[in-house]
Amino acid sequence: MLGRVSDADLRLLRVFSAVVECGGFAAAQALLNVSESTISTHMHDLETRLGLRLCQRGRGGFRLTEDGEAVFKAASDLFGSLDRFQGQIATRKRQLNGPLIIGMPDNIITHPEFPLSAAIDRFYGRDNAVHITVEVLTPRDLERGVLDGRLHLAITPRHQRVAGLRYEKLLSEPNYFYCGRKHPLFAQMKRKLSLDEIAAAGLVGRGYISNFDQRFFKDAPHHATAYSMEASAVLILSGRFGGFLPSTYAQRWVAAGEMRALRPDILSYAPDFFMVTRKGAEPGLAAKTFYSDLRASAAEKKK
Numbered sequence: 001m002l003g004r005v006s007d008a009d010l011r012l013l014r015v016f017s018a019v020v021e022c023g024g025f026a027a028a029q030a031l032l033n034v035s036e037s038t039i040s041t042h043m044h045d046l047e048t049r050l051g052l053r054l055c056q057r058g059r060g061g062f063r064l065t066e067d068g069e070a071v072f073k074a075a076s077d078l079f080g081s082l083d084r085f086q087g088q089i090a091t092r093k094r095q096l097n098g099p100l101i102i103g104m105p106d107n108i109i110t111h112p113e114f115p116l117s118a119a120i121d122r123f124y125g126r127d128n129a130v131h132i133t134v135e136v137l138t139p140r141d142l143e144r145g146v147l148d149g150r151l152h153l154a155i156t157p158r159h160q161r162v163a164g165l166r167y168e169k170l171l172s173e174p175n176y177f178y179c180g181r182k183h184p185l186f187a188q189m190k191r192k193l194s195l196d197e198i199a200a201a202g203l204v205g206r207g208y209i210s211n212f213d214q215r216f217f218k219d220a221p222h223h224a225t226a227y228s229m230e231a232s233a234v235l236i237l238s239g240r241f242g243g244f245l246p247s248t249y250a251q252r253w254v255a256a257g258e259m260r261a262l263r264p265d266i267l268s269y270a271p272d273f274f275m276v277t278r279k280g281a282e283p284g285l286a287a288k289t290f291y292s293d294l295r296a297s298a299a300e301k302k303k
Contacts, residue, residue: 012046013075014148015039020072021164024062031144031162080280096128096286103135103142103154107229110248113171115297116155122293130286138208146276152287157271167274170298174247177267178259182239186260198262204235204243213244216267
């Protein structure tokens with residue numbers, strides 16, 4: 001039976017909450033960035049600690065037991081109470097202090113409407129003693145970091161809707177499909193290339209997003225994998241592969257004649273980027289103030 005709640009218990013409860021919010025072990029695997037067997041072990045450890053059966057898995061899918069429903073509600077209340085405690089203490093002090101941890105994806109700083117730098121400037125225009133940390137992570141890691149409370153907020157595209165997160169749109173980022181100057185299709189400007197031709201000439205996949213370009217290339221295989229925009233650019237500049245890049249990020253190489261977009265009339269998409277925070281969490285004074293500054297800075301960038 002669970003007596004005194006330890007840090008290890010809190011970690012197990014956060015894993016359990018992520019499983020419930022994602023709707024099962026398999027979906028939580030991507031968010032938590034651990035194997036399904038590891039999640040299963042954590043769930044077994046939690047059930048052993050509590051002396052309760054929390055969920056059932058089988059052909060019918062994932063389902064909480066009655067005890068599981070009660071534990072999930074209690075865990076949500078517990079995490080909400082912890083967040084409210086931290087926020088109330090900071091608010092009582094009337095000070096902007098403590099840590100503020102923000103997550104963002106790589107190579108979005110070239111977007112003219114990206115508001116983070118302006119928000120930081122606005123935030124530090126006040127008297128405060130906040131230690132800010134900015135981390136560059138993949139979209140999955142950003143969502144997971146907010147969900148488990150390690151990040152106070154993140155700026156990220158939404159590739160899956162996570163029930164425990166709140167999404168507020170900040171901007172959109174046009175992406176086109178590029179190839180490098182040495183690529184065999186670079187000089188083919190006088191005719192419309194087919195998607196099959198482009199796919200056969202080498203596709204760069206994104207290791208952190210499954211089937212992100214399937215809408216264009218269906219089940220065509222990827223010939224290389226990248227885990228960041230910079231890695232994608234390196235592969236494209238080699239002349240051996242083609243892949244999607246944000247247009248503002250690729251512009252420097254386009255202007256220099258080192259890249260060009262292939263079939264921009266059909267090979268384009270514009271993912272939305274969001275400020276992501278955790279539902280049910282009561283932010284501290286510093287985090288709440290920064291949320292407002294980020295919203296205000298985003299609004300100014302759009303003018």
